Amino acid sequence: MTRRALTFLACLTLYATASVAATPVLKLWRLDCGAILESDLNLFSDTYAYVGQSKELTVSCYLIKHGDRYMLWDTGLATEALGKPLQGPGATGESLSKSIPDQLKTLGIETKQIGIIGISHYHYDHTGQAATFPRARLLMGKGDIAALRTPGSERAKPLAHWLSGEGKLEEINGDKDVFGDQSVVMIDLPGHTPGHHGLLVKLSKQYVLLSGDVAHFEQNYATNGVPVFNTDRAQSLASLDRFKGLAKNLRAAVVIQHEQADIKKLPAFPAYAE
Numbered sequence: 176m177t178r179r180a181l182t183f184l185a186c187l188t189l190y191a192t193a194s195v196a197a198t199p200v201l202k203l204w205r206l207d208c209g210a211i212l213e214s215d216l217n218l219f220s221d222t223y224a225y226v227g228q229s230k231e232l233t234v235s236c237y238l239i240k241h242g243d244r245y246m247l248w249d250t251g252l253a254t255e256a257l258g259k260p261l262q263g264p265g266a267t268g269e270s271l272s273k274s275i276p277d278q279l280k281t282l283g284i285e286t287k288q289i290g291i292i293g294i295s296h297y298h299y300d301h302t303g304q305a306a307t308f309p310r311a312r313l314l315m316g317k318g319d320i321a322a323l324r325t326p327g328s329e330r331a332k333p334l335a336h337w338l339s340g341e342g343k344l345e346e347i348n349g350d351k352d353v354f355g356d357q358s359v360v361m362i363d364l365p366g367h368t369p370g371h372h373g374l375l376v377k378l379s380k381q382y383v384l385l386s387g388d389v390a391h392f393e394q395n396y397a398t399n400g401v402p403v404f405n406t407d408r409a410q411s412l413a414s415l416d417r418f419k420g421l422a423k424n425l426r427a428a429v430v431i432q433h434e435q436a437d438i439k440k441l442p443a444f445p446a447y448a449e
Contacts, residue, residue: 199242201358203376203383203448205441206278208251209234209271211300211433212261219391219402230392231261232433234300236275237385238282239376240447241354245284246291247311248374248385249432250275253303253333275304281445291353293361294334295387295432296368297323302333313337314353314361316370317346347372364389364418366411367402373418375427379449382427383441389418391433 211232216225237248256271276286286308293314295301305313313334323331323338337344345351347370351361360375367388374385389411390396401411422429430437441448 198356198358199244199354200240201376201378201449202240203378203441204238204282204444204446205430205438206236206238206251206275206444207233207273208236208249208275208304209256209269209300210261211252212266212268214268218404219395220400221403221405221408222400224398224400231435232391233435233438234271235430235432235438237374238279238284239359241358244291244354245289246293246353246359247275247289247308248293249295249301249387250292250304250307250333252300256303269300274307276307278444293353293372293374294319295373295385296371297330297334298368298388299330299333301388302330305333306336309336309342312343312345314345314347314351316363316365316368316372317348318365318369318371320344320346320370322369362418362421364414366407366409366414367405369406371414375421375425382425383448384418384422384425384427384429386418386429386431386433388433389414390431392431393434393436396429396431396434 213232214229216228216230234251236251239246252269252271254274256269259270260266261270287310289308289311292305292308292311297319331338336342347361349363353359358377362373362375364371364373371387373387373389376383399415401408405411428440430440
């Protein structure tokens with residue numbers, strides 16, 4: 176083999192080694208961020224598919240470790256729901272058993288280590304504990320940020336730190352490659368809200384698709400159900416179509432964030448997927 180060929184092979188080896196080294200280990204935890212008892216499930220169908228039905232929905236958040244960096248995806252119910260019953264005296268239909276910081280302590284992680292918060296959309300059960308992480312950079316859909324800036328918006332309160340300019344805010348238009356290596360990508364899925372996003376996570380052996388609220392439970396997802404409170408029906412259906420296309424083409428594990436049955440698709444906390 177010529178010296179030139181040997182040099183070329185050596186360069187290839189160095190490049191391959193550098194590429195492997197440049198790809199950080201990715202870990203994904205599911206955090207328990209509450210439960211909601213929905214007494215009128217028909218709100219989740221503009222074709223009256225669930226008349227007279229009720230359902231308990233789970234509230235999920237996710238912690239992602241990318242090398243030595245940490246990201247939270249959604250921040251669940253507010254801590255005011257801690258210890259509240261789902262039914263009976265004192266019930267509000269919302270319950271939280273443990274805060275996000277308490278779950279992070281189990282992993283030996285401090286709140287100040289969370290560098291990024293990605294929020295799928297502006298609904299209260301996804302923004303509730305965001306203010307616990309004021310040092311983090313907030314990533315959120317531009318359409319949702321615009322809606323939150325409407326004067327008097329109650330939904331803006333959990334994110335006031337960033338909306339006021341005190342915190343670092345990045346308004347996402349379209350998809351967002353969070354770490355610049357395609358390992359974690361916010362997927363543009365408008366319709367539920369104007370700036371709604373899901374999250375695509377590339378683990379070592381599989382992709383995981385976190386739904387945001389492109390659908391709320393398995394039957395809703397299977398039948399392309401559109402809630403009456405979605406902001407745009409046509410966008411909702413197009414986003415469902417895109418989400419399902421991604422799941423099929425990437426053979427991704429679909430995790431519907433409010434579906435109790437999907438909890439088991441990821442390891443039970445404090446274990447993680449990688």
